[in-house]
Amino acid sequence: MRVSMNAHLVFDRSVSFKEKALQIFEFQKEHNSVYGKFCKALGVSKVKEVHEIPLLPIQAFKDSELRISNIQHPTSTLFFESSGTTGMNRSRHYIADPELYKTSILKGMQQFYDLDDFVVLAYTPGYNSNPHSSLVWMLNVLIEQDKTGLSRFLELGKSLGSEILDDISSKGKRVMLFGAAFGLLDLIDLRKVELPKNSVIMETGGMKTHRREMSKAQLHHTLAEGFNLPKGNVHSEYGMTELLSQAYSFGSEWFHPVPWMKISIRNPENPMVEMPYREEGLIGVIDLANLHSCSFILTGDKGIQNEKGQFQVLGRWNPQNLRGCNFLIDQD
Amino acid sequence: MKDITQHTIKVAEAVRKWLQPDNSELKKAIEQTVDERLFSFEDIKFQIRALKENIDSGQIEEWAERAGLGKNKHSVGEKVLCLHAGNLPLVGFQDALGTILSGADYFGKLSRKDPYLLITFLEMLKASGIETEIKYSTDLKDFKNLNADKLLFAGSSESVPAVKNELKRLGSISPETELVIRTAKFSMAYITNEEPEVITDLVEAIFRYGGQGCRSVAAVVSPIRFNNLKCHFQDYIESFWLKNPQHKKPPEALAYQFAYNKAIDRPQAWLDDFLIQESEEFPELDFTLHWIQGDEEKLKELKEKFGSAIQTIYTAGEKIDGIETEFLSQAQRPPLWWEPDGVGLFE
Numbered sequence: 001m002r003v004s005m006n007a008h009l010v011f012d013r014s015v016s017f018k019e020k021a022l023q024i025f026e027f028q029k030e031h032n033s034v035y036g037k038f039c040k041a042l043g044v045s046k047v048k049e050v051h052e053i054p055l056l057p058i059q060a061f062k063d064s065e066l067r068i069s070n071i072q073h074p075t076s077t078l079f080f081e082s083s084g085t086t087g088m089n090r091s092r093h094y095i096a097d098p099e100l101y102k103t104s105i106l107k108g109m110q111q112f113y114d115l116d117d118f119v120v121l122a123y124t125p126g127y128n129s130n131p132h133s134s135l136v137w138m139l140n141v142l143i144e145q146d147k148t149g150l151s152r153f154l155e156l157g158k159s160l161g162s163e164i165l166d167d168i169s170s171k172g173k174r175v176m177l178f179g180a181a182f183g184l185l186d187l188i189d190l191r192k193v194e195l196p197k198n199s200v201i202m203e204t205g206g207m208k209t210h211r212r213e214m215s216k217a218q219l220h221h222t223l224a225e226g227f228n229l230p231k232g233n234v235h236s237e238y239g240m241t242e243l244l245s246q247a248y249s250f251g252s253e254w255f256h257p258v259p260w261m262k263i264s265i266r267n268p269e270n271p272m273v274e275m276p277y278r279e280e281g282l283i284g285v286i287d288l289a290n291l292h293s294c295s296f297i298l299t300g301d302k303g304i305q306n307e308k309g310q311f312q313v314l315g316r317w318n319p320q321n322l323r324g325c326n327f328l329i330d331q332d
Numbered sequence: 333m334k335d336i337t338q339h340t341i342k343v344a345e346a347v348r349k350w351l352q353p354d355n356s357e358l359k360k361a362i363e364q365t366v367d368e369r370l371f372s373f374e375d376i377k378f379q380i381r382a383l384k385e386n387i388d389s390g391q392i393e394e395w396a397e398r399a400g401l402g403k404n405k406h407s408v409g410e411k412v413l414c415l416h417a418g419n420l421p422l423v424g425f426q427d428a429l430g431t432i433l434s435g436a437d438y439f440g441k442l443s444r445k446d447p448y449l450l451i452t453f454l455e456m457l458k459a460s461g462i463e464t465e466i467k468y469s470t471d472l473k474d475f476k477n478l479n480a481d482k483l484l485f486a487g488s489s490e491s492v493p494a495v496k497n498e499l500k501r502l503g504s505i506s507p508e509t510e511l512v513i514r515t516a517k518f519s520m521a522y523i524t525n526e527e528p529e530v531i532t533d534l535v536e537a538i539f540r541y542g543g544q545g546c547r548s549v550a551a552v553v554s555p556i557r558f559n560n561l562k563c564h565f566q567d568y569i570e571s572f573w574l575k576n577p578q579h580k581k582p583p584e585a586l587a588y589q590f591a592y593n594k595a596i597d598r599p600q601a602w603l604d605d606f607l608i609q610e611s612e613e614f615p616e617l618d619f620t621l622h623w624i625q626g627d628e629e630k631l632k633e634l635k636e637k638f639g640s641a642i643q644t645i646y647t648a649g650e651k652i653d654g655i656e657t658e659f660l661s662q663a664q665r666p667p668l669w670w671e672p673d674g675v676g677l678f679e
Contacts, residue, residue: 064597269583327443
């Protein structure tokens with residue numbers, strides 16, 4: 001039997017998050033064999049509250065084919081893969097419904113920005129050379145929706161010319177410059193660029209490279225200085241191959257999730273339990289846009305959350321801290 | 333200090349006295365540790381017996397000799413601060429003994445998780461009339477303004493900066509302090525046969541102290557598939573647990589890992605308080621053994637992958653080209669001079 005679930009449910013404002021999450025939980029438990037086995041092994045069959053829904057460790061995207069079986073419609077062959085070196089086991093996210101991802105991207109951005117005001121410039125590898133990058137796919141969607149035709153992927157290794165900035169200004173538009181942390185720093189290294197004061201830098205992560213390691217605050221300070229913008233115009237996006245929704249921060253370290261996404265901070269000793277506000281733990285994400293894969297994800301990121309549902313990413317959870325003889329001031 | 337050789341003799345005598353069965357102070361400390369459920373009686377007994385065997389066979393004297401301690405090589409006058417972890421009973425014994433044996437003044441931050449046992453040893457040494465200073469406390473603040481010459485402790489990439497900052501803030505260390513920081517996390521074993529002796533040693537190497545400690549085996553590489561050994565192996569484990577009930581219980585995260593393994597159809601064995609899984613990943617969870625089917629090449633690949641997190645690789649005697657190994661039977665009974673992270677105490 002072929003199964004389906006209406007993708008409109010994900011964005012339907014007339015249905016509460018709780019109701020949508022519980023429906024999608026039942027659907028995925030039933031039709032995603034990996035998630036179904038996970039819930040069964042944990043002894044979870046029925047849940048009444050969102051926090052009772054088990055979050056599947058994110059490495060399931062590496063270790064298994066995580067998708068709804070016998071899906072009725074649509075039948076896309078699109079998939080995204082995490083970046084990595086040759087021979088490395090990569091995460092793979094099968095996208096049954098590219099339209100759903102597209103809607104999530106656009107509606108997500110529109111929660112926080114008036115896209116009609118912006119021209120998107122992406123200092124990232126282009127779409128043709130990276131068809132399996134979810135970020136590049138997302139940028140392509142943002143570029144294609146811009147009716148002015150000024151949005152584009154920028155050529156890597158080439159500084160940002162003043163002509164393009166003049167064109168954007170002359171159309172009364174603002175710049176939204178996307179790039180990974182190291183890419184944006186490279187762009188500054190090429191030539192100091194003075195962006196119009198109303199521009200937004202959208203940093204998409206990738207803090208650590210073989211040659212650079214700096215704190216988020218340092219990075220944002222350097223980017224603001226390098227592009228001659230107020231620090232409040234340096235924003236961040238929290239997204240990953242395994243998620244079809246994003247969260248954004250606006251000049252602070254707190255990320256705001258989109259309405260169909262809910263963050264919780266889980267106790268690493270027992271991921272079924274939520275940590276109190278402002279206490280560190282593993283970042284758990286419920287992303288309803290992951291309708292055809294798995295919406296209930298336990299990431300490998302360390303974070304905290306505040307009472308408003310915003311969260312901070314404090315880096316990767318380092319498993320090497322768990323084992324062995326380890327002197328800890330507060331415990332020993 | 334007049335004579336380091338005489339000092340070694342005095343230290344060895346005091347340690348032997350400490351390990352006498354009629355040492356009522358040690359007995360009391362053991363009882364208190366067990367009563368407060370810090371460690372199991374079986375694990376403490378095992379540790380003390382292993383130390384006694386080493387010391388009775390003259391290892392203190394041999395350690396001093398191997399290290400070349402003497403008139404021209406000693407640490408007399410140096411202040412050494414040891415931060416002892418508390419994950420196994422008497423885990424700080426080697427650092428404390430080595431420091432004192434070298435003639436250095438010992439300052440020990442004892443773990444609140446193992447606060448009684450080592451004290452009886454340190455008090456016995458103090459009473460022996462040796463000339464080195466011995467001070468200990470469970471409170472780091474008691475080492476304020478110590479300005480130690482050397483610092484010894486085990487940590488991780490995340491805990492080390494916090495510990496160093498706190499010690500600098502207290503003035504316990506200075507920029508000139510020599511830092512000996514161990515970061516290895518676990519050991520591996522390469523097993524090529526199912527001989528009862530080998531499996532018995534393997535079970536001890538894995539399950540002693542509930543798998544805690546960097547000398548415990550957390551990953552096994554073997555040409556034998558775990559599923560082929562499973563039932564047989566479980567008999568040995570049950571027999572071990574009958575004599576050595578596991579003291580600490582695993583966190584709920586272990587059940588989560590079990591569920592995850594089920595979800596992705598990863599072969600595993602759930603032993604209530606321990607999980608064995610076929611996985612080449614970094615063994616991050618306590619109470620977990622990773623079993624990897626593979627040959628010497630696979631062992632080398634994983635050694636490269638896990639890097640400095642590996643403390644020791646054990647075999648049942650086989651030599652492996654390009655890899656330094658130790659005997660599996662010695663996993664939980666290392667000689668006094670074993671070098672954590674490959675760094676000797678007297679270097």
